[in-house]
Amino acid sequence: MSLICAISNEIPDVPVISPSSGAIFERRLIEKYLQDNGVDPISGKDLTVEELIEIKTPPVLKPKPPSATSIPAILKMMQDEWDVLMLHAFTQRQQLQTARQELSHALYQHDAACRVIARLNKEVTAAREALATLKPQSGIGSMQTVIQQPTMAPEAPGFASQPVEQAGMSDEVIQKLQDKATVLTQERKKKGKTVPEELVSAEKLRGFLTLSSHPGLHSASVPGILALDINSSDNSKILTGGNDKNATIFNKDTEQVVAILKGHTKKVTKVIYHPDENTVITGSPDSSIRIWNVPTSQTTLLLRCHEGPVTGLSLHPTGDYILSTSQDKYWAFSDIRTGRLLTKNLDSSERGLTAAQFHPDGLIFGTGTEDAQVLIWDLKEQSNVANFPGHIGEISAISFSENGYYLATAAADSCVKLWDLRKLKNFKTIQLEDGYEVKDLCFDQSGTYLAIAGTDIRVYLCKQWTELKVFNDHTAAATGVKFGRHAQWLASTSMDRTLKLYGIE
Template sequence: MICAISGEVPDEPVVSKKSGLLFERRLIERYIEDHGKCPVTKEELTMDDIVPVKTNKVVKPRTLQAASIPGLLGMFQNEWDALMLSSFALEQQLHTARQELSHALYQHDAACRVIARLKKERDEARALLSQAERQIPASMAGAAPTAVVSNGKRAIEDEIGPDGKKIRPGINPVMIEELTECNTMLSAQRKKRQVPPTLASIDAIERYTQISSHPLHKTNKPGILSMDIHPSKDIIATGGIDTNAVLFDRPSGQILCTLTGHSKKITSLKFVPRDELFVTGSADKTVRIWQGSEEGNYNCIHTLKDHTAEVEAVTVHATQKYFVTASKDNTWCFYDISTGSCLTQVGEASGQEGYTSASFHPDGLILGTGTTEAVVKIWDVKTQSNVAKFEGHVGPVTAMSFSENGYFLATAALDGVKLWDLRKLRNFRTISPYDPDTPTNSYIANMGDYVDHSPYIFLGF
């Protein structure tokens, strides 16, 4: 019995009542569904005309090719050929996939290069914009900018003066009045201020022990050169040799953010709670002002390049509107923190000694600086004149801090810490806790009501 459509033995044979022909059930059902007639006689045909044939199950005979050894060999040869063709096709697909992957990786690398170039151009544009902002004289400078007329257009004169130095707007009378009012207010408050009852005693300080340690900076360049604590939040900022500044949340023990951008070690940093600003100074000769966001991140809004040598110190004025930077180029700069403009630069850039530390007096009208030549200089901020010098240290003055009552100054160098009486302009105590090779920093925490009214000092080694 052979199917009239396939020519093979049917699995489920059926017979047409009209033609008597034998079909495979599934084939004739599909043909009738599509055409409605007999595939052989072309007569009208429906499924009602189909009658199933009941047969015993038999084993299908082998094909002619599988009935002999040559036929089997031919079948095996065909299967081998098909396998080789399939393997060849897979190799072609693999080769194509490799080419596409290589092209995608090349595109990714090119995109990374483009992004890096765009970032560099963006940073350069920001730097040029910041420089342009500093070159424009501040509106509060008290004098209009010198201008010339050429072809009906006004142009501001070059920033470089006849003596080859940059022209600075200066600290105008309005600013001086503001600094004086701040000094008067803080001085009056300081005289009325009592020693807080929560001030730790000397015995309590002596019992202090370390309770935790946190590796914040890269281990391949270890070392923390500067630190500051936020005055209203429990946040600590550290500046390291790895060129990064890290903001650390002490209660949670987590790093809030890492500020990158400097190309060399960060030598000094300060929080400015007003407007959530943060200032960093670096050995790459630049100062950066960072703006905090609600998410806790800080973005660089100004990059200041007024110094020609390493920036060693940053100190913020009590008004939180101005700050000073001190550099090894033997100059210190007075900045407007909101615009990032350098109002005045004091010192001779060609001098041999450079500044290694700086600190504002609590009342804001006096600035102290330490030099590489072991000299401490006291400046009048209003006139930018040097009003006093303290000598006696050995080696660069690496740190300084005024006492809270404003009467004393602590300075640190290789020979230890010296305490100076600003009223008598003399050194009245020297603390040398370790050998001369131990680096020393100092911070006067409070002028509490201690025995003989001596200043209370924290030393860092």
């Protein structure tokens, strides 16, 4: 071993093989050893210089340059190798984090599946016990009655499927809607003309900057975020719907994806985050509306009340009912607790519907049509009570102000019209540049500001209707815009696959 150590510290020489031990030595060193000892250093057998076998080796392909013999050059080489090592370690840490997230998501799905299986087993056991206790004279008809009661939709386990028949607007439902409207109207009168102290001022809003941009919420292979909503109770949770058929829940404070909701067979174009529960609602051109439980990322209700693409969704202020519109020319009112379709009505002129929004009181709502009409409906009477003509082209977005008096509408004519619900007339038109495509409208909770999403993001001061701020950071058309609590921040989505957040730096 001492010889081997010595060999490693000498200048390289021609290598040779000892026929006695088969070991490889440098000729200069083994010859010196044989002169002193005359035996193989490994096997201890007699060995002469003539018995050594020379190894024919090719010349070194990449010799070290002369500069590498200096200490600074050697230090630079070591620094380069260190940099490569650190970059490799960083890449491995990123891959590890991704693998952990995927594993966590898989474990959540597995846990949810186990819960569904356990519940189904319990239901099957209960059904068998019910069948066993049936009286013999009840006959086959009674057995069929029990068996035909569906507990889940055929698409996947764990769903409750909405029946085709309309349950109707019962007196109990109508009274519930009226009571909620009375409470909301009284609260609005108490607030009067004052605005919350926490509401951001117009001057501060003019100073908003882009705080962050998040491109990784949806698939890069099918780019585009099509819908946006914010949880009004937990103002850090943001819900987006994408071209990749998924809905994503993102926490802006931790900058982490909370849940990915998979189930739609086509893109997700409408999303709603329930204000009081950890529940979200999504609509898609696959003609379905899904109610999701966020902690489990599972569909709890599947509503099929339309035969065409779902084009509009709006949650009633009670938080128990959902309004939906579709290109099938119908609007529908459904119970999100039971999945029942309460009522479904055809547009009087049989036009495809493109947008839907509840009035803040919940007793009336607006719909947009493919032929530029804005219709106001009485929910209790299920009748069309007012029409707002004037746009050109398909209605792309409508939004009621929280003050209950204003309605903002947009269409393919590059303008936003403001309507006074008391006088039923258009009192202001915001004309945008030719070719400007408005995709979304949003008032803040106080009704002080109006945001427009389209070719860019614009914010207007209500009453004066002056432009406060324009954001041009998106590289493609903006598809959604929403105010955070007290307009302290703003969120927008775009076809460029990014979610952007704006506020005071």
